Amino acid sequence: MKNKMAFKQSGLSLPISQAFITILKSVISLPSKIEVNHHAVILNFRDPQYTAESGGFHPVEIRLIRCNDGWQFDYLTDFSFMGAVWPELEKEMDISWSQEYVWHYLMGDLDPEEGGALFELWQRNFIRYWKMKIYTVFVQSEC
Template structure:
């Protein structure tokens, strides 16, 4: 079953990002689900060693399409007891982008950050650094 993800949402995500999501959902049958969460994790990522940040993607069913709700990149921050916090949060419901170091950012700045994040995310995915878990709600 092929899922149709609504691509004309704002903020805009590059096609390469959608290709990764669609590839991961190619063998998923969400017929009874109203939401899908994808977690991309580098099993070696830690506060001490670093690595590739975990990324969570949430989609919700909207009539016959699936729409992005958020894409969140997490990172360990804090000393001496680091915690996983939102480093970049792309919220499609509010049409806003958050960066840990900048707070909520404007549309022009957010497009540059989204492109940089997406290019890196797709590259890391292609390098096969992530273990991917798909959850249906």
């Protein structure tokens, strides 16, 4: 199953690069106790150096739901510190395949074309950061 692991979209259809899929496959293939009976997995990508004061690379959370022969995208959230006096980690960009939306905190809901363009840009940056070994990855399984 690991070699032919499929990634599917339902509802929303976005341009997903093979390089992004390769990253997800490599993370899911890590020894993380993802059992066959687990119905979903949450992947957290964190830059340990990221702070409100010095910046860094945004934390990212991706939830995948198990399908017959692989995984289906559920959501992807990119977080950033917001607020001047007491900055808090908040959603900067949120994508939901099942609810069919792409949202950005500065623009609100985006139509499919704009959302796809934003996602392509985000994806290229994420892949570069991954190649730079920025992220520490945490995998959480859901039964």
